[in-house]
């Protein structure tokens with residue numbers, strides 16, 4: 001299958017090398033010049049579970065440079081970047097292209113619907129993880145899985161088969177919206193708390209009151225979900241959280257929001273806890289913990305961005 005990965009960052013690169021190794025023709029699309037140059041010159045370095053580095057040669061181009069036609073484009077930008085990416089890659093999206101979004105957070109499907117027909121859209125959630133350590137180098141740990149569904153009437157099975165050839169543990173679901181809320185529940189616990197507690201997923205698991213915090217966050221999300229006709233299964237989310245703590249799954253991973261903060265980037269908080277807080281306010285459902293977490297993460301974004309800017313000034317002097 002001819003596959004493009006739009007957003008060849010931490011996770012896009014991990015999935016890209018696995019798909020290429022399974023015999024698919026993979027192109028990365030990304031906008032970070034140093035990252036693109038490093039991969040195209042020296043290959044993508046992958047360090048898995050602190051083992052010896054391996055090198056993979058996947059071609060990477062900018063959205064402005066990309067040409068040709070793809071059977072599948074996997075969208076793996078951060079949620080606030082999705083609309084821009086879709087605008088920029090529009091010239092290579094034909095009626096035959098399927099677009100699969102695996103980004104975290106709520107609202108991605110609505111963004112894609114502004115660009116292509118519903119029948120071209122596949123949406124999913126993933127528990128694969130990855131860290132972009134420096135331009136051209138990712139660090140990976142454990143294993144993962146993907147659940148996806150065609151949003152319109154498309155046949156998603158060839159995509160599932162192609163991705164499973166690459167060992168990506170993909171299964172079809174008939175209720176991706178519930179899966180997206182479920183994943184957003186997981187992310188609304190692990191991602192901001194990893195930042196606020198300065199912990200990876202396994203370390204979070206050692207906090208005596210970690211699971212009580214999780215339950216309070218999820219209880220608020222469940223009430224917001226009920227208003228929107230979405231069943232948020234707290235027990236199932238807690239069971240996934242417990243599994244993610246294990247090193248063979250994602251225990252050693254620092255969630256993507258932790259990486260954003262370290263890199264001085266804006267996070268996806270408004271599409272996770274911030275989303276639930278906003279709907280809660282509109283609908284009169286109390287969401288004090290999600291609201292507080294949203295404010296704290298925005299404060300942390302500002303603090304880290306100022307720190308990084310100051311370090312850069314000192315460096316330039």
Ligand SMILES: NC(=O)C1=CN([C@@H]2O[C@H](COP(=O)(O)OP(=O)(O)OC[C@H]3O[C@@H](n4cnc5c(N)ncnc54)[C@H](OP(=O)(O)O)[C@@H]3O)[C@@H](O)[C@H]2O)C=CC1
Nearest residue numbers: 007009010011030031032076077081085103104129130256
């Ligand atoms: N990392 C992880 O372990 C996991 C991540 N996820 C989710 O997957 C998604 C991707 O995460 P992750 O891989 O960590 O993110 P990264 O920031 O590492 O990767 C996204 C890449 O897309 C590029 N990009 C974004 N917009 C554009 C654009 N318009 N043009 C060109 N390039 C663009 C970014 O470049 P630039 O930096 O220059 O903006 C970046 O290199 C997120 O929704 C995240 O929550 C889900 C599960 C686990």
Ligand SMILES: CC(C)(CO)C(=O)C(=O)O
Nearest residue numbers: 129187190191250255256
């Ligand atoms: C792996 C997981 C679930 C951690 O929260 C994730 O989705 C992320 O890093 O954003």
